[in-house]
Amino acid sequence: MRAAILTLSDKGSRGERADASGPALSAWLAERGVETAHTEIIPDEADLITATLSQWADSGLYDLILTTGGTGVSPRDVTPDATMKVLDRVIPGFGEVMRMRSLEKTPHAMISRAVAGIRKQALIINLPGSPRGAIENLEAVWPAVPHAVEKIQGDTRDCAPST
Ligand SMILES: Nc1nc2c(c(=O)[nH]1)N[C@H]1C(S)=C(S)[C@@H](COP(=O)(O)OP(=O)(O)OC[C@H]3O[C@@H](n4cnc5c(N)ncnc54)[C@H](O)[C@@H]3O)O[C@H]1N2
Numbered sequence: 001m002r003a004a005i006l007t008l009s010d011k012g013s014r015g016e017r018a019d020a021s022g023p024a025l026s027a028w029l030a031e032r033g034v035e036t037a038h039t040e041i042i043p044d045e046a047d048l049i050t051a052t053l054s055q056w057a058d059s060g061l062y063d064l065i066l067t068t069g070g071t072g073v074s075p076r077d078v079t080p081d082a083t084m085k086v087l088d089r090v091i092p093g094f095g096e097v098m099r100m101r102s103l104e105k106t107p108h109a110m111i112s113r114a115v116a117g118i119r120k121q122a123l124i125i126n127l128p129g130s131p132r133g134a135i136e137n138l139e140a141v142w143p144a145v146p147h148a149v150e151k152i153q154g155d156t157r158d159c160a161p162s163t
């Protein structure tokens, strides 16, 4: 599995705050044998987000694209809206599980509007901006990610072998 990580942060893109979330996600993936092939930090600009996500997904270089930041309700939090514009198919269960599991950690979890879905053969998942929030949300959906990636790429094997 090859991953790419897109950090959405105005302060980070201006060099006013070090990006801790992208590196934390990359390290977390590496511990599970997943290579992060590309990372980038861009500001919370919807057009830039849609252009970057569609270019990455259409390149065929990445199986998994994680975004971190901009999922909330501040005026400049536009990651889910931009992501929805590029998805071919939404996977509602990922957002449902992220919020459900995160509510065990903080009531602020209900503020995240994170979405996930498929464009071409890439699985795209929004994660919150804080390093802790990003990892907690990825942990919540990870049990289904490798299987989802296989299925997105056309694996036709039975999910439930007959007994
Ligand atoms: N499982 C969890 N879920 C959520 C958490 C959490 O701690 N655990 N936090 C909740 C909160 S609070 C909010 S609000 C929502 C939505 O978050 P956003 O995606 O809008 O996050 P941002 O506003 O972009 O960032 C929040 C905060 O995090 C720090 N930050 C952001 N980006 C970076 C970065 N690249 N490197 C270091 N730190 C960063 C910064 O202090 C921002 O103000 O999600 C809930 N879900």
Ligand SMILES: O=P(O)(O)OP(=O)(O)O
Pocket (backbone or CB within 6 Å): 008, 009, 010, 011, 012, 044, 069, 070, 074, 129
């Ligand atoms: O500069 P950002 O986009 O990281 O904003 P915030 O600190 O409000 O998340």
